[in-house]
Amino acid sequence: MKESLRMIIVLTFFAALSGGVLGWFNSFTEKRVEMNKLKELQNSLKAVTEMDPKTDAYENIVKEKDFEIYKIISGTQVKAYAIVGEGNGYQDKIRLIFGVKPDFSEIIALKVLEEKETPGLGAKIESPDYLAQWKGKGANSKLELVKTPPKTKYEVQAISGATISSTTVVNIVNKSLERARRIIKEKEEGK
Amino acid sequence: MELLVIFISALLINNFVLHYFLGLCPFIGVSNRLDSAASMGMAVTFVMTIAATVSWLIYYLLLVPYHLEFLEIVSFILVIASLVQLVEMFIRKVSPPLYQALGIYLPLITTNCAILGVALLTVLKGYNFIETLVFSLGAGLGFSLAIIIMAGIREELEFADVPESLKGAGITMITAGILALAFMGFSGLIK
Amino acid sequence: MSRLWKEFIKGWWKENPVFVMVLGMCPTLAVTNSVQNAIGMIGAVTFVLIGSSLIVSLIRKIVPNQVRIATFIVVIATFVTMADRYLAAYYPELSKALGPYVPLIVVNCIILGRQEAFASKNGVIASLLDALGMSIGFGIALMFMSSVREILGSGTWLGMKVLGSWYIPWQVMILPAGAFFVYGFLYWGFRAIDKAFTKG
Numbered sequence: 274m275k276e277s278l279r280m281i282i283v284l285t286f287f288a289a290l291s292g293g294v295l296g297w298f299n300s301f302t303e304k305r306v307e308m309n310k311l312k313e314l315q316n317s318l319k320a321v322t323e324m325d326p327k328t329d330a331y332e333n334i335v336k337e338k339d340f341e342i343y344k345i346i347s348g349t350q351v352k353a354y355a356i357v358g359e360g361n362g363y364q365d366k367i368r369l370i371f372g373v374k375p376d377f378s379e380i381i382a383l384k385v386l387e388e389k390e391t392p393g394l395g396a397k398i399e400s401p402d403y404l405a406q407w408k409g410k411g412a413n414s415k416l417e418l419v420k421t422p423p424k425t426k427y428e429v430q431a432i433s434g435a436t437i438s439s440t441t442v443v444n445i446v447n448k449s450l451e452r453a454r455r456i457i458k459e460k461e462e463g464k
Numbered sequence: 465m466e467l468l469v470i471f472i473s474a475l476l477i478n479n480f481v482l483h484y485f486l487g488l489c490p491f492i493g494v495s496n497r498l499d500s501a502a503s504m505g506m507a508v509t510f511v512m513t514i515a516a517t518v519s520w521l522i523y524y525l526l527l528v529p530y531h532l533e534f535l536e537i538v539s540f541i542l543v544i545a546s547l548v549q550l551v552e553m554f555i556r557k558v559s560p561p562l563y564q565a566l567g568i569y570l571p572l573i574t575t576n577c578a579i580l581g582v583a584l585l586t587v588l589k590g591y592n593f594i595e596t597l598v599f600s601l602g603a604g605l606g607f608s609l610a611i612i613i614m615a616g617i618r619e620e621l622e623f624a625d626v627p628e629s630l631k632g633a634g635i636t637m638i639t640a641g642i643l644a645l646a647f648m649g650f651s652g653l654i655k
Numbered sequence: 656m657s658r659l660w661k662e663f664i665k666g667w668w669k670e671n672p673v674f675v676m677v678l679g680m681c682p683t684l685a686v687t688n689s690v691q692n693a694i695g696m697i698g699a700v701t702f703v704l705i706g707s708s709l710i711v712s713l714i715r716k717i718v719p720n721q722v723r724i725a726t727f728i729v730v731i732a733t734f735v736t737m738a739d740r741y742l743a744a745y746y747p748e749l750s751k752a753l754g755p756y757v758p759l760i761v762v763n764c765i766i767l768g769r770q771e772a773f774a775s776k777n778g779v780i781a782s783l784l785d786a787l788g789m790s791i792g793f794g795i796a797l798m799f800m801s802s803v804r805e806i807l808g809s810g811t812w813l814g815m816k817v818l819g820s821w822y823i824p825w826q827v828m829i830l831p832a833g834a835f836f837v838y839g840f841l842y843w844g845f846r847a848i849d850k851a852f853t854k855g
Contacts, residue, residue: 276719279719280719280721280722283717283718283719283722283726284722284725284726284729287714287726287729287730288538288542288729291538291729291730291732291733292535292538294733294737295534295535295538295733295736295737296534298534298736298737298740299534299740301744302740302741302743302744303534303740303744305744305745306740306743306744306747309743309744309747313747338590361469363651363652364477364478364651365473365477365478391651391826391830392808392809392826392829392830393824393826437652482831482832483831484685485680485681485684485685485831485834486681486759488680488681488684489678489680489764492677492680534736534740535736536736536758537732537735537736537739537758537761538729538732538733538736541728541732541761541762542725542728542729542732545724545725545728576762577681577759577762577763579762580758580759580761580762581681581755581759584755584758584759585755588754588755627843628846628850629843629846629847629850630839630842630843630846632677633677633839633842634839634840634842634843634846635839636839637835637836637838637839637842638835638836638839638840640835641832641833641834641835641836641839642832644830644831644832644835645827645832648830648832
C-alpha cells in the first residue's frame with residue numbers, strides 16, 4: 274500500500290511540475306508565436322493586394338478551415354479582397370492566397386502558402402516566374418489552363434511536367450472566386 | 465468524397481512509413497517474417513485508430529477549451545502509454561488467442577512514433593472526429609501494407625547473397641527506398 | 656578521467672546511435688533533405704537529450720521502479736515541448752519545415768534509450784557526458800546524411816550553390832526514397848569501415 278502511494282505521489286508530482294514549467298515557458302513563447310502568425314498574414318496580404326500596412330486596414334470577413342476572405346480598406350474605400358483557398362494537388366494539399374480588385378474584374382497577384390508537390394516540378398508553382406503570370410488575370414470569367422503561352426487574360430500557362438499541380442491551382446482560384454463573389458454579393462444585398 | 469481522399473492519401477499516397485518515415489523501428493525489426501509482420505500490422509492499426517481518436521477528444525474537449533494547447537505533447541504521450549497498457553490488459557482478458565497473436569507487440573507500440581505521429585498530424589491538419597477516424601485507419605492499414613510487402617521481400621532476400629556489412633538495417637532500408645519509389649506512383653491518384 | 660572520456664566518445668563511432676544502434680530513424684530520414692533542417696533537428700535533440708539526462712540522473716534515486724518509464728517520458732516530453740515552442744516562436748520557418756518531427760522527438764528511441772540504459776543508473780557528470788557524446792554522434796550522422804542528400808539532390812549545401820549549373824539535381828535524393836537509399840549506403844560504409852579497422 275505504501276509503495277503504490279509513493280508511486281502515485283511521485284508521478285503526480287512530476288506531472289504537475291511539468292505542467293507548471295511548461296505553463297511558465299509558454300507564457301513567453303505564446304506571444305511571439307501569435308506575433309509571427311500575424312506578421313505572416315500581413316506579409317501575404319501585402320504581397321497579393323499591394324496593401325500598405327501603414328495606411329490600410331484589413332478585416333477578416335470569412336474564416337473557415339479551407340477558405341478565408343479578407344477585406345482591404347483604404348480610408349473608407351474597399352481597396353481589394355484577399356481570398357485564401359485550398360485544393361488537392363498531386364502529392365498533398367495546396368493552399369494559396371490571391372488578391373482581387375473590389376469589382377472582381379482582375380486578379381492583383383497570387384501567392385502559394387503551402388504545398389508539398391514534387392521539387393523541381395510541381396513545386397515550381399512557388400517560383401516567381403510562374404507566379405508573375407497571375408498578375409492581371411481576369412477574375413470575372415472562368416480561367417482556363419493552357420500549355421502554350423497565354424493569349425488572353427483568362428488563360429493560365431501550365432508548368433511543363435506538372436500538369437496536375439498547375440490544374441489544381443487554377444481550379445482553386447476558379448472555385449474560390451465563384452464562392453467569394455457570391456458571399457460578397459449576399460453581404461452587399463443584406464446591407 | 466473528401467473522406468475517401470483522406471483515406472487513400474494516408475494509405476497509399478502519403479504512406480506513413482514510406483513517406484512520413486513513421487513506425488520505422490518495428491518496420492525494420494519485425495518485417496523479417498510474414499506472420500509477425502501481419503500481426504504487428506493489425507496491432508498497430510488497432511492502437512492507432514483508438515489512440516488518434518482518444519487524443520483528438522482530449523485535445524478538443526479538454527486542452528482547447530481551457531487554453532492548454534501547450535500540453536499537447538505531454539498529454540498525448542501519456543494517453544498513448546496508458547492506452548496501450550489498457551488495450552493489452554483488455555485483450556488478455558477478453559480474447560486469449562488474440563493476445564497470443566498480438567500481445568508481445570503491444571508494449572513495443574508505445575514508443576512507435578507512428579502512433580504519436582497520427583495523433584499529432586490529425587491536430588496539425590485540423591481534421592474533425594470522423595476525418596480523424598478515417599485518417600488513422602488509413603494510416604494503420606498503410607503501415608500494415610508496407611510492412612507485409614517488406615516481409616514478403618525479406619523472406620525472399622534470405623536466399624540472396626547480401627554483403628556482410630549490408631545485412632540487417634542496410635539492405636532493409638535500400639529495399640524500403642525502392643518500395644518508396646514504387647509508392648510514388650500513387651501520387652496524383654486523387655484530384 | 657579516462658572512464659569519463661570513454662563515456663563521452665562512445666557515441667561518436669562505436670555506439671553511434673544512428674548507424675550502429677539504428678535508433679531514432681524517423682527524424683534522421685525525415686529532416687535530412689537539407690543541411691539547415693538537419694542542424695535544427697540536431698539542436699533540438701541535443702537540448703532534449705542533455706536536459707533529460709541531467710534531470711533523470713538527478714532524480715534517479717527517488718523514482719520508484721514501476722513508474723520510472725512514465726516519469727522519464729514526462730521529463731522528456733517537457734523538454735521536447737520547450738524545444739518545440741521555442742522554435743515556433745523564434746525560428747518559425749524552421750519550425751514549419753521540421754513540422755511534427757520536433758514533437759516526435761519525445762518517442763525517439765535514442766532519448767528514452769539513454770535514460771533507461773544510462774542516466775537512470777549513473778551520476779550526473781557521467782550522464783551529461785553520455786548525453787553530449789550521443790548528441791555528437793547523432794549530429795555527425797545527420798550532417799553526413801543531409802550533406803549527401805542536399806548536394807546531390809539540390810546542388811547546394813546550406814543553401815549555397817556548390818555544384819555548378821552543369822549539374823542536374825538528382826531529385827530523388829530529397830524525396831523519401833532517397834532518404835532510405837542514402838541511409839542504406841552510409842550504413843554499409845560505416846559497418847565496412849568499422850570492420851576493417853577492428854580486424855586490422
